[in-house]
Amino acid sequence: MHTKKVLVIGAGFGGLSAAALLARDGFKVTVLEKNEQTGGRARVWRKDGFVFDMGPSWYLMPDVFEKYFALFNKKTQDYYKLVRLDPNYRAFFGTKKTVDVPAQRKEIDKLFDELTPNGSAKLKEYLYVAQYQYEIAMQEFMYRDYKTIFDFFNWKVITKGIRLKIFENFDKFARRYFEDTDIRKILEYTVVFLGGSPNNTPGLYSIMSHVDFDLGVWYPCGGIGQLVRAFTKLAEEQGVNILLNQDVKKIDVVQGRANKIMTDKGEFEADIILVNADYQFAETQLLEGEFRTYDQSYWEKKKMGPSAFLIYLGLNKRISGLLHHNLYLDPSWDEHFRSIFDDPVWPGSPSYYVSCPSKTDKTVAPEGCENLFVLVPVAPGLEDNESIRERYFRKTITHLEKLIGESICDHIVVKRTFAHNDFKEAYNAYKGTALGMSHTLLQTAVFRPAHHSKKVENLYYTGSYNHPGIGVPMVIISSQIVSKTISDRHGR
Numbered sequence: 001m002h003t004k005k006v007l008v009i010g011a012g013f014g015g016l017s018a019a020a021l022l023a024r025d026g027f028k029v030t031v032l033e034k035n036e037q038t039g040g041r042a043r044v045w046r047k048d049g050f051v052f053d054m055g056p057s058w059y060l061m062p063d064v065f066e067k068y069f070a071l072f073n074k075k076t077q078d079y080y081k082l083v084r085l086d087p088n089y090r091a092f093f094g095t096k097k098t099v100d101v102p103a104q105r106k107e108i109d110k111l112f113d114e115l116t117p118n119g120s121a122k123l124k125e126y127l128y129v130a131q132y133q134y135e136i137a138m139q140e141f142m143y144r145d146y147k148t149i150f151d152f153f154n155w156k157v158i159t160k161g162i163r164l165k166i167f168e169n170f171d172k173f174a175r176r177y178f179e180d181t182d183i184r185k186i187l188e189y190t191v192v193f194l195g196g197s198p199n200n201t202p203g204l205y206s207i208m209s210h211v212d213f214d215l216g217v218w219y220p221c222g223g224i225g226q227l228v229r230a231f232t233k234l235a236e237e238q239g240v241n242i243l244l245n246q247d248v249k250k251i252d253v254v255q256g257r258a259n260k261i262m263t264d265k266g267e268f269e270a271d272i273i274l275v276n277a278d279y280q281f282a283e284t285q286l287l288e289g290e291f292r293t294y295d296q297s298y299w300e301k302k303k304m305g306p307s308a309f310l311i312y313l314g315l316n317k318r319i320s321g322l323l324h325h326n327l328y329l330d331p332s333w334d335e336h337f338r339s340i341f342d343d344p345v346w347p348g349s350p351s352y353y354v355s356c357p358s359k360t361d362k363t364v365a366p367e368g369c370e371n372l373f374v375l376v377p378v379a380p381g382l383e384d385n386e387s388i389r390e391r392y393f394r395k396t397i398t399h400l401e402k403l404i405g406e407s408i409c410d411h412i413v414v415k416r417t418f419a420h421n422d423f424k425e426a427y428n429a430y431k432g433t434a435l436g437m438s439h440t441l442l443q444t445a446v447f448r449p450a451h452h453s454k455k456v457e458n459l460y461y462t463g464s465y466n467h468p469g470i471g472v473p474m475v476i477i478s479s480q481i482v483s484k485t486i487s488d489r490h491g492r
Helices: 013-024 062-070 105-115 119-141 155-163 170-175 181-188 203-215 224-237 279-286 296-300 333-341 386-404 420-427 472-490
Strands: 005-009 028-032 044-047 050-053 082-084 089-093 097-101 218-220 241-243 248-254 257-263 267-269 272-275 307-315 325-329 352-355 370-378 412-418 459-461
Touching (some): 005 013, 013 028, 013 224, 050 224, 050 307, 050 370, 062 472, 089 181, 097 181, 170 181, 170 203, 181 325, 224 241, 248 279, 333 370
Parallel strands (some): 005 028, 089 325
Antiparallel strands (some): 089 097, 307 370, 307 412, 325 352, 352 370
C-alpha cells in the first residue's frame, strides 16, 4: 500500500471508473464533483413521481461492463439487474412507414427479407464483417493507448486498419451491401450517438451493427441512474472519497507538477490529478497558459459532436404508439446532418429519438402515466434561449403527435427542456456539445487529445475526448487505459 494522493475532477462514468481502479491499486483517491450528484451527463432528475435519466439512455456493449466489473472480481448482477429489450427499437420513416427491429437474429433476418430482396443474405455478409471488426477492434485497438503517431501508423495497424475500414466512411461501406435508403438508416443511426455522421465517421463503426443486432439492446432496471449508483458504490467500496458540490476553479502547477486543486469550497493537495471534466474547459480555464498542451486555436479547428435539444415529459396517460426506444428517421436525413456539421443551424426537418422507459420499468413514472425523453441532435455553438426552445418544443411535439396519432400536449404534467446553455452551465461543455469530439478519421486514436498532459508531469485526462471516444462503454475503456498508465508510472 502506498499513500500517493490522486484527485479526480468529475464524477461522470470516466471519473468514477478510473477512481475505483486507482483505489484498488492502492492510491488514496478523492473525487471532486461540481454538481449535487454523481453521474455527470448521466445524472437523474426526479419530479412528482417521475424519474428521468438526463443523458445516456441506451445500454449497449454489455461485454465491456462485464469485463470492467471482473477487474474487481465482481459481476454486473451484483449491482444491477439487466433485461433485454424486444423489440430493440421502433423506427419511423416519415409518417407512413414503421419498422420494429426485433431482438432475435432469426426475426431480424426475416425483417430484412421483407425490406429488400435477399436482405437476410446481405445482412449475414455485412454482420460477418461487423463482428470481425468488433472482435479485432476490441483486441487490438480499443484498449491500447496511442502516445505517438508511430503507435497508430505502424504496419500492423495499417494492414488491419484497411480491413477494419478505418480509411473509408461508414456510409460508403454500408452502400456496398444495401442500396435501400431506409435499411442504411437503420444501420447508421448509431453514429449520431457517437458524435458524427455516416459521411464523416470511419467504416470501422459498423461494429455498432454487431453490437445492436448480435449483442443486443439492454436496460438496467431503474434506468441508467441505477448504473451510476453501481459505479458510485463500487468506487466507495474501494475506498474512494467522493465530494459533491465542489466547483473546481484552478489546477495549481509548480515546476511542471500539478500539486493542488482550488475549488469554490477550498484547496486540495495531490500527488496526481486526473481530469474527467470537459477537456477543453480544463485546458483553457483551469491551467495557466504555459501548462496547456492544447491552446484555444487547437479546439477551434476540431469538429465537435452534436449538442442536443432535450425534452423531459411526464404524461398523465399511457401512450400506445411508442416502444421503449424509438427513432424518427426523416426523409431529409442528409440535410439534418448538414445542419449539424456543415451549415450549423437549428434543423428544419430533424430526425430525433424518443425514449419511453415506462414501457419497461414501472418505477420511472406514477401508475397510469408515461415517462418520455426526446432528443433532437443539433449543431454545437448555436444560439439558445427560451423563445427558441419553446418554438422548437412545439415543433417537435406537434410532429410526434402526428407521427403516433395521439395527443401529448394536453396530458403534460411535468416538463423540462435542456440545451446548449445547460450543457455549458452544468458540465462546462465546449460549445454546449452533448458528446465531445466527433469520430472522424483525423479525430481517431492518436489524433484525439492525449490521456497524459505533455506539459504537466502528473496530470492526466479521461472521458469522451480521449481515445477510444464517445459513449459510456468507450469512456470506461478510456479510464482503464489511463488508470493503468498512472499505476505503472506512479505505483509501486
